[in-house]
Amino acid sequence: MSSEHATAHKPVMSPFTIVAGIVLILGALVTVLRFTGGLAATTNLSDYNPWGLWIGFDLLVGVALAAGGFVTSAAVYIFGMKRYHSAVRPAILTGFLGYALVVFALHYDVGQPWRLPYPFIVQSGTTSLLFEVGACVALYLTVLFIEFTPAPLEWLGFKRVRNLVVKLTMLLTILGVILSTLHQSSLGALFLIAPSKLHPLWYSGYLPVFFFVSAIIAGLSMVIFEGGLAHKYFHDKMDETHLREKEDVAFGFAKAAAWVLAGYFSIKVIGVAVDNNWSYLATGYGAWFLVELLGFVALPCFLYAVAVRDHNMSLVKYTAGWTVLGIVVNRLNVSLVAFNWHLPSSERYFPHWMEIVISLFIVTIGVLVFRFIVTRMPIMHEHPDYHGEH
Amino acid sequence: MSISRRRFLGWMGAAGMGVTLGRSARAAGPKTFPGYPESVGVLFDSTLCIGCRRCEAACNKVNHLPPPERPFDDLTVLEEPRRTRWDSYMVINKYYPNGRENPPAYGRMGCNHCKEPACASACFVRAFAKEPTGAVTYDETVCVGCRYCMIACPFEIPTYEYHKVLAPRISKCTLCQPRLLKGLLPGCVEACPTEALTFGKREDLIRSAHQRFRMHPGRYMEHIYGEHEMGGTNWLYLSGVPFAEIGKREDLGTRAAPEFTAGALAAVPLVVGLWPVLLTGIYAISRRKEKMADEERTAAVADAVAKTQAASDEKLSAAMEKAKKEKESAVEGAVKKALEEAEKARKAEMAEAEKTETPEAGAGEKAGKDSEEGA
Ligand code: SF4
Ligand code: SF4
Ligand code: SF4
Numbered sequence: 159m160s161s162e163h164a165t166a167h168k169p170v171m172s173p174f175t176i177v178a179g180i181v182l183i184l185g186a187l188v189t190v191l192r193f194t195g196g197l198a199a200t201t202n203l204s205d206y207n208p209w210g211l212w213i214g215f216d217l218l219v220g221v222a223l224a225a226g227g228f229v230t231s232a233a234v235y236i237f238g239m240k241r242y243h244s245a246v247r248p249a250i251l252t253g254f255l256g257y258a259l260v261v262f263a264l265h266y267d268v269g270q271p272w273r274l275p276y277p278f279i280v281q282s283g284t285t286s287l288l289f290e291v292g293a294c295v296a297l298y299l300t301v302l303f304i305e306f307t308p309a310p311l312e313w314l315g316f317k318r319v320r321n322l323v324v325k326l327t328m329l330l331t332i333l334g335v336i337l338s339t340l341h342q343s344s345l346g347a348l349f350l351i352a353p354s355k356l357h358p359l360w361y362s363g364y365l366p367v368f369f370f371v372s373a374i375i376a377g378l379s380m381v382i383f384e385g386g387l388a389h390k391y392f393h394d395k396m397d398e399t400h401l402r403e404k405e406d407v408a409f410g411f412a413k414a415a416a417w418v419l420a421g422y423f424s425i426k427v428i429g430v431a432v433d434n435n436w437s438y439l440a441t442g443y444g445a446w447f448l449v450e451l452l453g454f455v456a457l458p459c460f461l462y463a464v465a466v467r468d469h470n471m472s473l474v475k476y477t478a479g480w481t482v483l484g485i486v487v488n489r490l491n492v493s494l495v496a497f498n499w500h501l502p503s504s505e506r507y508f509p510h511w512m513e514i515v516i517s518l519f520i521v522t523i524g525v526l527v528f529r530f531i532v533t534r535m536p537i538m539h540e541h542p543d544y545h546g547e548h
Numbered sequence: 549m550s551i552s553r554r555r556f557l558g559w560m561g562a563a564g565m566g567v568t569l570g571r572s573a574r575a576a577g578p579k580t581f582p583g584y585p586e587s588v589g590v591l592f593d594s595t596l597c598i599g600c601r602r603c604e605a606a607c608n609k610v611n612h613l614p615p616p617e618r619p620f621d622d623l624t625v626l627e628e629p630r631r632t633r634w635d636s637y638m639v640i641n642k643y644y645p646n647g648r649e650n651p652p653a654y655g656r657m658g659c660n661h662c663k664e665p666a667c668a669s670a671c672f673v674r675a676f677a678k679e680p681t682g683a684v685t686y687d688e689t690v691c692v693g694c695r696y697c698m699i700a701c702p703f704e705i706p707t708y709e710y711h712k713v714l715a716p717r718i719s720k721c722t723l724c725q726p727r728l729l730k731g732l733l734p735g736c737v738e739a740c741p742t743e744a745l746t747f748g749k750r751e752d753l754i755r756s757a758h759q760r761f762r763m764h765p766g767r768y769m770e771h772i773y774g775e776h777e778m779g780g781t782n783w784l785y786l787s788g789v790p791f792a793e794i795g796k797r798e799d800l801g802t803r804a805a806p807e808f809t810a811g812a813l814a815a816v817p818l819v820v821g822l823w824p825v826l827l828t829g830i831y832a833i834s835r836r837k838e839k840m841a842d843e844e845r846t847a848a849v850a851d852a853v854a855k856t857q858a859a860s861d862e863k864l865s866a867a868m869e870k871a872k873k874e875k876e877s878a879v880e881g882a883v884k885k886a887l888e889e890a891e892k893a894r895k896a897e898m899a900e901a902e903k904t905e906t907p908e909a910g911a912g913e914k915a916g917k918d919s920e921e922g923a
Contacts, residue, residue, distance in 0.1 A: 209699060
């Protein structure tokens with residue numbers, strides 16, 4: 159990403175434009191192949207490994223990282239932290255785009271995407287946690303969409319509708335928190351049914367709790383991380399309130415993240431203790447588990463705390479990036495690395511390069527749409543007509 | 549404190565865990581399903597299997613599956629371990645539990661038609677059904693292709709037609725449900741030349757297994773695989789060697805798959821019921837805090853305003869006083885000035901009158917005053 163885009167008349171192509179262009183072209187080609195050649199032509203999925211990168215990354219990581227929307231709006235509207243108000247719109251936008259892209263990505267992964275509404279309109283398998291995930295994601299995407307609409311409505315000048323939507327804020331926020339609690343935890347609960355396939359260090363009756371709590375961490379860190387990036391590249395789009403509150407938001411969220419990480423660390427340890435899985439720590443998987451637990455949970459917890467104490471903005475930003483990476487590691491561990499650990503290595507899964515291309519393709523689309531919207535709509539600044547409202 | 553405090557805390561902890569995690573799956577979830585009493589199944593006796601693959605051939609034929617790459621009478625296929633695939637609902641595998649110099653043992657891999665199937669509980673469109681016959685069937689007209697059933701099945705049975713573009717399906721053994729309804733035996737059972745496959749009511753099969761244990765002491769492991777595994781299955785297995793040696797996992801436990809998720813599912817209404825109340829409560833508290841802060845602020849502001857008001861009042865009256873005084877003195881001054889001026893004028897008049905009498909003196913006096921002022 160480069161700030162060059164702000165001055166569109168410059169014919170020079172920034173590195174971001176070039177990389178994004180290549181990814182888009184490759185992605186389009188693989189898309190054609192996926193829908194003409196089937197899953198076998200583009201993925202390394204097998205009968206032993208029915209879920210690959212498109213579930214592990216696009217669904218699990220995608221949903222976790224899009225948690226910033228509900229975390230921020232809950233903090234501001236329910237917990238009354240008005241001083242973080244300027245963080246709400248960017249977070250809602252990321253959340254909305256994140257979920258929209260998750261649903262988009264699912265069209266690549268499932269065998270018959272045109273049947274995706276079937277669980278709701280044809281026949282429901284209510285004993286399935288996937289049904290819960292699907293229902294909540296569908297509803298929450300709608301909620302996020304409505305929460306997001308004030309920005310485009312202000313942009314387009316539809317005052318009446320916009321004011322109506324703004325009146326619903328409280329209701330939408332509560333709905334959002336309920337739906338997020340349900341599906342963030344259900345994503346972890348998806349794996350409860352397969353205790354014989356997931357490594358004991360990652361399998362736990364607490365899985366839903368782990369997923370929910372780590373989603374809060376992901377949400378907080380994403381808001382900080384994105385705030386840092388946005389500050390660098392969309393500085394000119396921010397109004398004074400936004401700029402003034404930004405540091406406050408980053409430190410406030412960093413402090414919260416340090417606490418939640420500490421809690422997450424302890425329940426992870428309790429998880430090992432409850433099932434008495436200590437002996438696994440001495441194995442190779444145990445070492446990897448410790449890397450995740452110490453390197454991606456304990457370390458960022460400590461770093462956030464230090465950064466807040468020292469009022470060190472750049473440490474907050476780097477820690478946020480590291481924490482986000484930790485969430486990626488965790489979700490991939492549960493869905494791919496520690497899943498099917500009992501199988502011989504010849505039967506294990508490693509993503510096909512085309513799967514990776516599609517995942518990058520989807521992330522790139524997300525970044526581009528985000529850029530398109532924040533450079534036009536009142537996301538990081540207030541619309542002059544609605545100054546000081548909400 | 550003779551009720552050990554530690555134990556008390558232990559109970560508390562356990563109780564808390566049960567609530568928060570829904571670990572008490574038995575209490576929260578559906579009661580253990582006893583299975584359809586009349587349901588049928590198949591008993592596979594590994595000690596009688598000769599690895600002829602006729603069951604595989606029959607399965608392929610009755611289910612109209614595509615012809616295999618290598619013919620079914622090619623037994624060298626058995627040297628490689630195989631698994632179920634989209635084009636083979638079941639496979640026979642050959643194992644050498646006592647080394648290659650000793651006779652092999654055979655195992656079967658195929659759908660076990662669980663009493664409480666993981667696949668069915670996992671499917672979000674209810675594509676699977678546990679039929680009263682005992683068969684677990686699949687409805688391809690609703691399947692979305694999410695493949696969660698494949699994640700869920702502890703026996704790794706369901707397979708997917710990854711190569712198909714338009715309508716890929718899950719494929720797995722149906723226990724020959726269509727044939728059962730017609731009163732026919734499953735294809736594999738009908739084709740088996742030995743007694744390795746026995747068809748019957750599940751209960752009868754269990755009885756028959758125990759009979760075999762009694763009649764042939766030392767021949768069997770004296771365990772019916774599938775009687776309790778994962779809540780029990782309608783396919784049952786007997787073996788002369790540990791089951792792990794013929795490709796059966798022995799660490800699956802006896803809890804049926806739905807029990808693992810019952811707690812998480814039971815938590816849903818809890819979240820839906822409690823969250824709005826809690827969140828509104830928190831909202832109310834934060835609003836109240838805000839309101840109180842607001843009130844305090846307004847009070848402080850009012851106070852400050854009052855104080856400044858008072859102060860300014862004082863100042864104002866002081867100023868007024870001063871102004872009044874000034875005014876008074878101004879008036880006084882003006883009067884004084886006026887009087888002085890009048891006096892001056894009078895004097896000037898008098899001087900004028902004198903000047904007309906002695907004009908030189910008057911002019912000389914005036915010139916002297918002027919020069920003084922100029923200096
Ligand atoms: S063995 Fe697997 S596919 Fe067959 S019924 Fe049981 S869970 Fe379903
Ligand atoms: S792949 Fe089909 S049968 Fe399996 S869980 Fe998904 S929708 Fe159900
Ligand atoms: S037909 Fe019978 S003996 Fe032959 S492989 Fe199958 S089960 Fe074994």
